[in-house]
Amino acid sequence: MVLTRQVAVAAAILASVGLTGAQNTTNISSDTFFYGQSPPVYPAPIAKGTGDWAQAYAKAAAFVAKLTLEEKNNLTYGITPENGCSGIIPPIERLGFAGMCLQDAGNGVRNTDFVSSFASGIHVGASWNKTLAYDRANAMGNEFKKKGVHIALGPVVGPLGRLATGGRDWEGTSNDPYLAGAMAGETVKGIQDAGVMTSLKHFVGNEQELYRNPGVDSENHYVESISSNIDDKTMHELYLWPFADGVHAGTANIMCSYNRLNNSHSCANSKVLNGLLKTELGFQGFVVTDWFAQHSGTAAALAGLDMAMPDGQSFWGANFTEAYLNGSVPESRLDDMATRIIAAWYKLGQDSPSYPTPGIGMPANLSEPHTIIDARDPASRSTLYEGAIEGHVLVKNENKALPLKSPKLLAVFGYDAPAPPQYMPNGNSLLTNPFTTGYESAFNQLSLAFSSTEIDWPSQLQIASNGTYSVGSGSGANSGPYLSAPLDALQQRAMKDGSVVYWDSALQPGLAGLYEAADACLVFINAFASEGMDRPGLHDDYSDNIVQTVASTCSNTIVVIHNAGVRLVDQWIDHPNVTALIFAHLPGQDSGNSLVDLLYGDAVPSGKLPYSVPKNESDFANMLRHSYAVPPYAYFPQSDFTEGVYIDYRAFDAHNVTPRYEFGFGLSYTTFSYSKLAISIVKGARTGTYPTGAIQEGGQVDLWSNIASVSAVIKNTGSVTGAEVAQLYIGIPGGPVRQLRGFEKVRIKPGQEATVSFDVTRRDLSEWDVGAQKWKLQSGVYNIYVGASSRNLPLVGTLRI
Structure with a gap:
């Protein structure tokens, strides 16, 4: 069935005032996206605390059982901060919960002093260095913690970079989902290993700034936020991909985005939150709004939203307790919201008496006298410097x-x-x-x-x-x-x-x-x-x-x-x-x-481009300009992602466009040669069509199992020591000519060699099967490429499944 744009717009109007979805509790999570419609998926999954969340969930369940209805509700929305935190969850002193401080941003602690300014996301992406990404994140996490921050509002993988002129592309690492996901995973691990939660954002389809929020035009007409209309296959293979990496790495928080997704606000989109995130990806943490991105009360709670920021009293607040008392929202949903939040607090060890007071290093006004908390660590100086060098x-x-x-x-x-x-x-x-x-x-x-x-x-x-x-x-x-x-x-x-x-x-x-x-x-x-x-x-x-x-x-x-x-x-x-x-x-x-x-x-330079540089604007086609609201949908702007997965180098390859500098390209003061390509199936690997494993963080567990191994030998043929980023691309049958599926950065002395190895997972080789609603591993021949960039691939071979 095809939903007309007029019906979709009408649905968006209803959704914007919280009148759709709340009454429909039929679970139709197997339904797929198509342009303009986001199917309802209810009820919101109740997290069970699987895997390494088990202990935290046991503690959280016991904690939440002691809470009053009002105390549970107070955990789910922010109050106006009186310090420099971007958002605050108030304390519950009788149970030893000190509250939470949420704070920007992706390259260091914002709105405070005596902190470091690390390389930005795009710079990290250009380094192609996973170890450096982790070290940077861990150093940032330690600074967030010393400043009394519980949730660092990053990293960014949305926008992914569909729009070449996107205003926030620099916050993310790359417009390739594999590179973005790998760096996001390392960033999540690094920050959370320091005891601070990450807020992986913005979920999902937030690919332009124009019309990102509802507003009023010059003639006082209400204009909705942009609707990113994305089909199911594109969603999985492109925009959801790096979020899956972050969830697999254990991110405690996901931030939903300003935009609408197929004409339903992302922070009240049951298909996105209940279906994709909490069911398909097995997300155990909690979902927070981007600031002021909540546009409904009951509908948002039922759709899977767990926390509203920075001040949720307009939609939730004290009056929202009535929704639980009158049955509009089951108390089990509120219990799940509170449990997810407290479980994340326990899992990161933030219940420890030694954890700094919330926002202790975040003065409300830096120009006024305040206690100086120097969060910097001399040990991170090399990370700051190397991070700057390699991008x-x-x-x-x-x-x-x-x-x-x-x-x-x-x-x-x-x-x-x-x-x-x-x-x-x-x-x-x-x-x-x-x-x-x-x-x-x-x-x-x-x-x-x-x-x-x-x-x-x-x-x-x-x-x-x-x-x-x-x-x-x-x-x-x-x-x-x-x-x-x-x-x-x-x-x-x-x-x-x-x-x-x-x-x-x-x-x-x-x-x-x-x-x-x-x-x-x-x-x-x-x-x-x-x-x-x-x-x-x-x-x-x-x-x-x-x-x-x-x-x-x-x-x-x-x-x-x-x-x-x-x-x-x-x-x-x-x-x-x-x-x-x-x-x-x-x-x-x-x-x-x-x-x-x-x-x-x-x-010695070692960075590589995390995007392509075209010769002309026209080479980008619809990847250049943002979508405008035009009649007859001027007040409900629409952005149809009709190019599917074909953005950046995928599009250039498909349309035979030669860029000025291709994705993955970068020079050094030395030179490298490639040889001895080796490709093999992992012994004992299960190569059935669909995964069969249980759902854990990031999806079905066997999606992350290694199916194949690829290796190559890199030699420094120049006169100085340098680092090379060896890149693996795979041609999946029926998909783009090639897609990045591995990279390793190695430092090699002149005249010496290094062997690089790539583990290829089931997920890396699969395509999204819309009918089966699973990742499909096809039987057939996969083309394998290894080299220095997306268009300099001297080693070519095949893998037969």
Whole structure:
């Protein structure tokens, strides 16, 4: 059956006021998504505390049994924080529950002092280093804990990056679900090993910022949040995939998203929460709203929502106890909500008397006198530095322009080179133009006013023009103890080796005499992105003009881009004087130090692109622009994900589009060769069509069993020690030409070899069978590729199942 868009919109209207789904308690979890409809799945599963949750659930059940109805209810929604926490659950002092502090963000503790600013998500993705991802997460977790935070609001795997101009793509690690999932799993383990819960977000389909929340347009019309309309197969093979990794790693919390999913609000979507998350993935933790993403009371509770933030009194609160007393919501649902929350508290050891007081290091106002809690650990300094180093990606290096060879005079150009002159870069302060304050509101008003047309955005809005860009903007940002800007670090290097650095950081460089005199001209530009607004485009005229102006005279022009997402370079990349290009991403507090060490060869580049860089905007097709609300659905914006799983390199492969730089690409100061591909079926592996195991965290347990093993030998054929990211791609019959299914980063000395091995699971080889509602392992031949990027795959073989 096909539901018309008109019926879907009507259903969305009803859902938005909490009038659908609550009365239908039929479990139809086997039903699938199709555009515009999200089938009801009721009742909400009651968690049993399986696996390593058993002990925590036993304690939680005993705890909840002692609670009054009001105390249970008070666990499920936040109250207005009186400290610097983003959200607060109040204490239950008579039972020794001190309460909970929820706090941003994905690259360090936000809205406080004496914490570190780690490399952002996109930078971690560009490192392709799972060990580093864990170490970074563990160091962040320790800082969250010292500040009295119970739930760190990250990591991000949604948005996945379907939209190349997505404002929050930088918070995630990659638009490939395998890479994103692997890094999310390591991040969950790292933070939670420190005793802090992760909040894996935003679940699910949150792929654009425009219309992310309901609002009012310029004519005072109510406009709903965007509906991401995703079919069942695409949901499983793309957008749900990295969430499954995070659940498998044990995340205690999932944050539901602002958008609607097939015309049902994600935080009240029973198919998503009850069906996909709590039933299919066996999620044992609790679900919290994104801030102010709750739009119904009874309906949201029945659909599987467990906690509302930051203040749930408008829909739940004291009056919501009536819903349990009159039977609208069974008390067993409330018990499950409270038990899930308390079980997570026990599982992370947060009941310990030694756990810091909630929000103790989160002062409400940093400008007022407050107790200083220094959360930093000297042992994490190497992690901060290496994290900054490894996310830089060298993509062009003509005539061995890099590393620099004892230059006497360096000329530095571009607005991105110096430190910001006015504010410590905490993200929002980098906004220059109309969005310095109230940026989301301003953007939404502009967007709604032009909702039926393509907006001609000024190119200034694409850059952070008042200093170097080390972290993106919005709730994902934080401030470190210092910022090493590129220009500062270059001057320190000049002081050390007796060289000279001159600079011109104006938008229009005027010191033409420097171009010819310098041994090298370094041009620093950036690509800005923020929560609350999608990027206006993938390049800007101001920045391109700086590069072209310098390159017109300077024969050794080296470009560095601090980019919060894909950035086009074809306007100047083929200029014969542009000798090198580095995508420097968002390195955090050690930005300049790490970059200078790479420029001078004290460190060797090893990053790889976690996305593709096309030659033109048109190469991205519908992956470039966000969806607008157009008649006849202007007040219920729709975004049909009609491309299915074909985003980024999958789309380029399918449509035979040659990117400028492909997914997984990155250069080094050395070279590597690949040989000795070996492929084998794991002895005793069960290769039946469908998994048969019990559901545990992440899905049926045998989905994670190894089916095959692939190995290869990598040799350093150059003259310096370097690290290579060996990548495994598999062609699943009937699917994309190739999909990433493994990667390993190895450090190798000149002339030496290293063997890399990839474990291939049942899940890695399966496709989602919509009819069977299971992952299907097909019989047949699978193409196996191993190499240095998605289009440099010298080793090719086959695997027969």
